[in-house]
Amino acid sequence: MPGRKRLALRTTGLMVAADVATRRLQMALADDLADGVVYVCTVPFGPELRGQIAHFHVQAQALAGHAPPAASARAVTRSALLHLRALQALDAAQAGASHREIAQILFGLSVVVLRWHADGELRAQVRHLLRRARAYRDGGYLALAGVQRTGANTPGDETLH
Numbered sequence: 677m678p679g680r681k682r683l684a685l686r687t688t689g690l691m692v693a694a695d696v697a698t699r700r701l702q703m704a705l706a707d708d709l710a711d712g713v714v715y716v717c718t719v720p721f722g723p724e725l726r727g728q729i730a731h732f733h734v735q736a737q738a739l740a741g742h743a744p745p746a747a748s749a750r751a752v753t754r755s756a757l758l759h760l761r762a763l764q765a766l767d768a769a770q771a772g773a774s775h776r777e778i779a780q781i782l783f784g785l786s787v788v789v790l791r792w793h794a795d796g797e798l799r800a801q802v803r804h805l806l807r808r809a810r811a812y813r814d815g816g817y818l819a820l821a822g823v824q825r826t827g828a829n830t831p832g833d834e835t836l837h
Contacts, residue, residue, distance in 0.1 A: 766809035775802045
């Protein structure tokens with residue numbers, strides 16, 4: 677079995693746990709299990725079995741000595757990236773960073789060197805992100821959570837969904 681393993685004595689017998697990457701595999705061992713003895717792995721039968729088959733397959737692969745596949749990361753949506761950048765911009769502004777410094781943090785130095793102008797679109801993006809983050813801070817996060825719907829409070833602000 678790959679990974680870091682621990683063996684624990686429980687009231688029902690031995691329990692082996694293995695941490696492999698971000699997963700934890702756990703199994704209860706029979707009392708009469710010995711070195712070289714054939715073993716059988718059983719799973720409880722129930723209505724939720726169909727949803728657990730993939731997990732049982734991972735455990736079977738681990739018993740065969742194969743590391744389980746890494747959990748797949750979810751794709752980042754455009755709106756999630758926008759929320760993240762807005763909150764990062766607000767954090768930077770509250771720490772005293774200028775609009776140009778915020779743009780460097782969010783978009784990188786090379787982008788700022790090429791595209792920064794006193795009244796350019798990159799600076800407009802930073803101002804928009806700061807307005808958006810302030811709207812979150814001032815209660816707009818409730819609309820994101822679906823608790824309350826708010827409209828635009830000032831001209832130029834967009835309705836938060």
